[in-house]
Amino acid sequence: MSTIDTESPSAKQPLWTRMTHAHHFRSHDEEFDACKIGMWLFLTTEVLLFSGFFVAYAIFRAMYPEAFRGGSHHLDWRWGSLNTAILLISSFTIAYSIRCAQTNNQFWLKFNLLFTAFCGLAFAGIKFALEYGPKWAQGKRPGILYDYPNPVNESEPLWWSVYYMATGTHLAHVLIGTAVIFIIWYRATKGMYGPKHYTGVEITGLYWHLVDLIWIFLFPLLYLIH
Amino acid sequence: MSDTSSNPDPHEFDAVDHSHDHHEGSYLEPAGGVWATIKQWALTKDHKKLGVMYMFAVLILFFLGGVAALGVRAELWEPVRYKTTTTVNDQGETVTTQEVTGQIFNVGRPKEEPVTDADGNPVLDDNGEPLTETVRVYNLQTGNETYNRMFTLHGAIMVFMVIIPSVPAALGNFFLPIMIGAKDVAFPRLNLLSWWIYVFGSIFAVASIFLGGVDTGWTFYTPYSTTTDADHWRVVYMITGAFILGFSSILTGLNFVVTVHKLRAPGMGWFDMPLFIWARYATAIIQVLATPVIGVTLLLLIMERLLHIGIFDPNLGGDPVLFQHFFWFYSHPVVYVMILPGFGILNELLAVHAHKRIFGYRAVAFASLGIAAVSFIVWGHHLFTSEGSLAATVFSALTFLVAIPTGVKMFNWIATLYKSSIVLNTPMFYALAVLFLFAIGGLTGLPLATLATDMHLHDSYFVVAHFHYVMMGGTIMAFVGGLFHWWPKMFGKMYNDRWAMVGAVLVFIGFNVTFFTQFFLGTRGMPRRYASYVDEFQIWHQISTIGSYILLVGFLIEGAVLLHAMIAGKKAPPNPWGGMSLEWETESPPIEHNFPHEPIVKHGPYDYDEVVPPHWDPKDYPLPEGAPSHHEPGHH
Numbered sequence: 001m002s003t004i005d006t007e008s009p010s011a012k013q014p015l016w017t018r019m020t021h022a023h024h025f026r027s028h029d030e031e032f033d034a035c036k037i038g039m040w041l042f043l044t045t046e047v048l049l050f051s052g053f054f055v056a057y058a059i060f061r062a063m064y065p066e067a068f069r070g071g072s073h074h075l076d077w078r079w080g081s082l083n084t085a086i087l088l089i090s091s092f093t094i095a096y097s098i099r100c101a102q103t104n105n106q107f108w109l110k111f112n113l114l115f116t117a118f119c120g121l122a123f124a125g126i127k128f129a130l131e132y133g134p135k136w137a138q139g140k141r142p143g144i145l146y147d148y149p150n151p152v153n154e155s156e157p158l159w160w161s162v163y164y165m166a167t168g169t170h171l172a173h174v175l176i177g178t179a180v181i182f183i184i185w186y187r188a189t190k191g192m193y194g195p196k197h198y199t200g201v202e203i204t205g206l207y208w209h210l211v212d213l214i215w216i217f218l219f220p221l222l223y224l225i226h
Numbered sequence: 227m228s229d230t231s232s233n234p235d236p237h238e239f240d241a242v243d244h245s246h247d248h249h250e251g252s253y254l255e256p257a258g259g260v261w262a263t264i265k266q267w268a269l270t271k272d273h274k275k276l277g278v279m280y281m282f283a284v285l286i287l288f289f290l291g292g293v294a295a296l297g298v299r300a301e302l303w304e305p306v307r308y309k310t311t312t313t314v315n316d317q318g319e320t321v322t323t324q325e326v327t328g329q330i331f332n333v334g335r336p337k338e339e340p341v342t343d344a345d346g347n348p349v350l351d352d353n354g355e356p357l358t359e360t361v362r363v364y365n366l367q368t369g370n371e372t373y374n375r376m377f378t379l380h381g382a383i384m385v386f387m388v389i390i391p392s393v394p395a396a397l398g399n400f401f402l403p404i405m406i407g408a409k410d411v412a413f414p415r416l417n418l419l420s421w422w423i424y425v426f427g428s429i430f431a432v433a434s435i436f437l438g439g440v441d442t443g444w445t446f447y448t449p450y451s452t453t454t455d456a457d458h459w460r461v462v463y464m465i466t467g468a469f470i471l472g473f474s475s476i477l478t479g480l481n482f483v484v485t486v487h488k489l490r491a492p493g494m495g496w497f498d499m500p501l502f503i504w505a506r507y508a509t510a511i512i513q514v515l516a517t518p519v520i521g522v523t524l525l526l527l528i529m530e531r532l533l534h535i536g537i538f539d540p541n542l543g544g545d546p547v548l549f550q551h552f553f554w555f556y557s558h559p560v561v562y563v564m565i566l567p568g569f570g571i572l573n574e575l576l577a578v579h580a581h582k583r584i585f586g587y588r589a590v591a592f593a594s595l596g597i598a599a600v601s602f603i604v605w606g607h608h609l610f611t612s613e614g615s616l617a618a619t620v621f622s623a624l625t626f627l628v629a630i631p632t633g634v635k636m637f638n639w640i641a642t643l644y645k646s647s648i649v650l651n652t653p654m655f656y657a658l659a660v661l662f663l664f665a666i667g668g669l670t671g672l673p674l675a676t677l678a679t680d681m682h683l684h685d686s687y688f689v690v691a692h693f694h695y696v697m698m699g700g701t702i703m704a705f706v707g708g709l710f711h712w713w714p715k716m717f718g719k720m721y722n723d724r725w726a727m728v729g730a731v732l733v734f735i736g737f738n739v740t741f742f743t744q745f746f747l748g749t750r751g752m753p754r755r756y757a758s759y760v761d762e763f764q765i766w767h768q769i770s771t772i773g774s775y776i777l778l779v780g781f782l783i784e785g786a787v788l789l790h791a792m793i794a795g796k797k798a799p800p801n802p803w804g805g806m807s808l809e810w811e812t813e814s815p816p817i818e819h820n821f822p823h824e825p826i827v828k829h830g831p832y833d834y835d836e837v838v839p840p841h842w843d844p845k846d847y848p849l850p851e852g853a854p855s856h857h858e859p860g861h862h
Contacts, residue, residue: 024409024489026824034412034488041480045518052522052552056537059548067543143535143542155543161535165526 016194032199039203043210046173050214053166057221060158069226070152071159074140079130080223083123084215090119091212094181094205101188101198109193109201113185116208120178127171132164166218173211180204250822252718252815271414274816276421277400278716281709284392285785287428288702291383292781297331297376299740299774302767304328306758308366328758331376332369333439334362373757374441381444382464386471387428389697390560392705393567394513395424395478398506400716402482404809404816405500407491407825412484416477424474431467434460443755445557448538448549452530462531469524472517475563479513482506491808493827500807500831501577501590505570508594512559512566512601520556523549547612554605562601564697566594568660568704569635575657575707576639578805582646583832586638593638596631604628610680618677625675632668636661652726653803656707659734663699667692670745685755688748691741699737706733706784713788714802718815719795726787732780739773801841807831811840 025031061068097112099105139147142164146157184204187193193201253274257266267275306328315321341349341357348356403411411417434440437460442451446465455461486507490499527549529535536542538549577584584590606613606621613621639661648654670692673679683689714720743766744752752763759767801810806829812821829837838847 022414024412024414030488034484037487038413038416038480038484041483041514045476045480045514048515048518049522052519052526055552056526056548059545060537060543063545064543142529143533143539145533158536158543161529161537165529165535165537169522169525 014194015191016197019192019197028196032202035199035203036206039206043206046210046214050166050169053162053169054217054221057162057166060155060162064153064155064158067151067153067155067159071156071163072222072226073152074135075163075223076131077223079126080219083126084219086119086123086126087212087215090116090123091209093119094208098198098201098205101193101201102195104194106188106191106194110185110188113181113188113201117178117181117185120174120181123174124171124178127167163222167222170211170214170218173214177204177208177211181208250817252813253818254717254815255818269418271410271418272818273399273403273411273414273417274716274820276417277396277398279421280391280399280424281396283425283428284388284396287383287387288392290432291380291388292778294376294380294383296774296778298373298380299771301330301373301376301757302759303330303771305761305764306366306369326366326369329366329369331372332364333372333375334364335368335371336360337363370757371441374443374755375439377755378440378443379435382431382440382468384697385444385564386468387431389564389701390471390475391424391478393571393701393708394506394509394563395420395474397571397705397708397712398482398509398567399478401712401809402503402506403485403489404812404820405503405807405831406486406489406494407808407821407827408485408489409819409821409824411481412488413481416481420474420477420481423470423477427467427470427472427474429467430463430470434463434467437463440464445553446524446527446549447553448527448530448546449540451527452534452539462528465524465528465531469521469528472521472524475513476517476521479510479517482510483514486510491825491827497588497591498827498830499591501573501584501587501594502567502570504591505566505573505594508598509563509566509570511595512563512598515602516556516559516563519552520560523552523556526552547609550609550612551605554608555602558605558608559598559601561693561696562597564701565664566597568701569594571704571708571711572639572657572660574805574807575653575704575711576642577832577834578711578803579651579654579657580643580646580648581804581834582642583830583834584638585641585644586634587830587832589634590638593631593634596634597628600624600627600631607675607680610677611684622675622677622680626672629668629672636665636668649803651710651723652721652730653707653711655727655730655734656703656710659730660700660703660707663695663703663737666742667695667699670695683748685753686748687744687752687754690754691744691748694741694744699741703733703737706730709788711803712809713791714798715809715814715816717792717795718798718813719791720798720802721787721791721795725783729780729783729787732776732783734780736773736776736778736780740770740777741773743767743770743773799841801839804839804842804847806833806837806839 021028021031025034093112094116097109097116100109100112135141139149140160141147141157142161143157146160148156151157181204184193184200187200253272256263267279270276304327306326308324309327310322310324312320312322337360338358339361341359343349351357399411399417403409438455438458440461441454442461442464446468451461451465486499486503526535526537530538530544534542536544538544538546540546573584573590576582604621604625604627606617607625610618610622670688674683674689674692710721710726747763747766747770750763752759752766798814800812800814802814803810808821808825808827808831809816811825835850836853838844838849
């Protein structure tokens with residue numbers, strides 16, 4: 001939305017000093033506030049989106065406690081913990097990258113963004129290669145695709161449906177977030193972010209924290225509660 | 227406006243200001259060639275162009291959904307009967323013939339039939355297998371299936387593609403920024419994205435119709451929606467279409483909330499906003515909070531159909547009632563996404579065409595927020611017959627809460643009209659029609675919220691009549707009234723008020739003939755969504771069908787009047803009605819950036835007793851005795 005001043009004598013200055021706000025805003029601060037409110041509203045919609053999975057989890061857990069206990073035992077809490085750690089660290093690095101933008105610490109801004117993006121990839125890699133892949137191969141699949149020879153309870157397919165839908169939607173958010181962070185990192189390499197202009201880093205950070213937060217709820221519900 | 231703080235010099239300020247105003251002409255000015263103009267519109271970030279595109283899309287789909295409704299009404303002219311006649315032929319044998327009567331629409335159903343030769347032996351293909359061919363079967367059942375597809379088509383189009391975007395996206399996009407004195411919405415690019423998401427989602431939904439249609443009803447109740455037409459993808463297309471349309475709704479709502487928070491013109495506090503903006507703001511909050519839930523619901527439904535994940539499938543331990551809860555947790559609040567903007571328009575119509583301050587401005591503003599808040603805790607009244615009795619009792623009690631803010635609004639509107647200077651033109655006629663029709667629609671909601679009476683009226687034509695009085699008598703009437711109110715502003719052309727009035731009267735009569743009869747049908751036990759009925763209902767159905775065709779004539783006249791105005795209407799002045807809100811201060815049609823300078827708000831939107839409306843001469847607008855002397859003819 002922002003436009004770039006290419007004409008004034010300051011055109012040799014870093015890019016972030018030349019970013020001006022979009023013409024329908026009165027000031028840069030107003031644009032920054034607007035983007036932040038917009039992102040908070042968007043995060044509200046994300047919470048409500050995931051609320052559907054949490055409600056489904058609560059209801060089916062109440063209906064079929066045995067199936068959920070049995071299903072939960074199939075998940076390896078160690079991989080879940082590792083992924084939790086990865087997301088928590090990435091939340092720190094993206095928060096740090098916002099601070100770096102504010103203090104014009106360009107190297108650590110770029111480093112932290114890139115590190116966060118690779119955390120996102122690592123999370124997805126663990127999820128696909130070490131969790132979904134082996135479980136799918138063993139027949140632990142959702143609904144009628146379920147093909148595991150010795151289920152604890154006949155409703156166990158429903159547990160896997162909730163598991164795959166909730167973590168799958170979360171994973172989609174991780175991947176989208178990772179892609180956005182790569183874009184923000186690319187822009188940071190062009191010098192677009194600095195103390196006067198860091199809206200993009202800030203709202204991406206907000207989004208990434210939400211992705212982290214949702215996992216913080218999914219992890220104990222799915223992996224730890226027996 | 228650019229960075230003013232670094233440019234204290236007024237001349238530089240002006241220079242900077244104008245550097246952005248390349249186009250001081252109308253927003254409708256074409257870009258040059260045909261292709262350039264198409265590209266200009268397709269990629270526009272201008273909220274006015276987007277509003278106009280939404281409006282035409284909505285009107286086209288309104289026509290499509292309306293044709294489906296007329297088909298439904300035509301089918302109901304006569305009850306479907308399976309008539310068996312026994313005759314004795316020339317050889318003295320008894321011959322029984324069966325024929326279906328009263329069935330108009332029957333698209334049949336494809337079926338694989340073995341191919342037989344002249345002697346009736348099956349024909350084999352090269353591998354020795356019996357050869358089959360696809361034939362279309364037409365019988366009683368396929369006719370009823372056609373009927374189911376028609377009313378699903380009507381419901382899905384009207385709800386997801388017409389009413390939800392009608393006022394919120396079409397008129398909201400065009401007028402929300404102008405009425406708060408902004409140049410555009412907060413996120414213009416996101417606004418363009420919302421539009422294309424809407425187009426994309428509508429294509430999915432319409433494609434499913436052309437692939438044979440969907441017979442689930444617009445509510446997609448499971449387990450029917452997960453099992454019907456199992457050999458085809460069209461149900462998935464329709465659900466995907468609704469899923470995609472949800473994103474458009476969320477992003478538009480989000481955009482408008484931020485716009486109202488951040489982009490109000492200097493001098494415009496929250497209580498200086500026109501009430502249309504308050505209503506649209508409350509609507510946007512519902513859109514943002516409710517729509518994600520339908521998103522996850524439809525996502526689960528799509529997976530249910532494609533992979534049979536079992537969440538809603540009782541065979542796998544799932545729960546179909548969970549779907550109903552999820553669905554109505556969105557779809558009840560969304561009823562207020564449909565009606566609240568209609569209420570908002572009503573404020574503008576009544577105040578401007580009666581030249582009077584809205585009675586109880588703050589009460590009406592807070593009533594909008596109150597309705598939005600209550601809307602989230604009443605979804606269970608759609609499930610009275612499928613949830614526990616305690617839940618039903620609680621939801622029934624909560625549902626009555628809706629009547630309070632709605633009643634506040636009704637009384638305030640009627641009080642606004644008291645001792646006002648009513649000009650009985652087309653917009654005012656529609657406003658009065660909404661007051662009348664919505665009163666009926668609202669009051670008939672009460673017996674449906676009452677558990678004991680709802681057991682009788684549930685899923686009957688009484689419900690159909692009730693929500694048509696609210697959705698069509700309320701929202702669509704207010705939308706059309708809003709079109710007549712703002713058409714001169716949007717396109718800079720006046721319309722023929724006499725013909726518009728003829729159409730409006732026909733619409734009003736046709737509407738009541740169509741739907742008032744359905745209250746009688748419902749109380750007598752006619753269930754909704756049936757293609758046939760017992761004989762004593764026929765007279766009511768026929769009256770209703772006649773009414774629907776009067777409605778068609780009325781809307782065709784209105785459409786012709788509006789199109790004629792666009793092509794050959796007289797040039798509209800900036801403020802044809804003497805309105806007080808900001809959209810009447812700019813040109814008709816508005817210039818590219820809405821206002822030549824950022825407007826400074828010095829009076830409220832309804833200060834008819836103290837201020838001469840913008841572009842009016844004080845001589846032509848005598849203020850009442852005792853009005854303050856500082857007549858502020860708006861900002862220039």
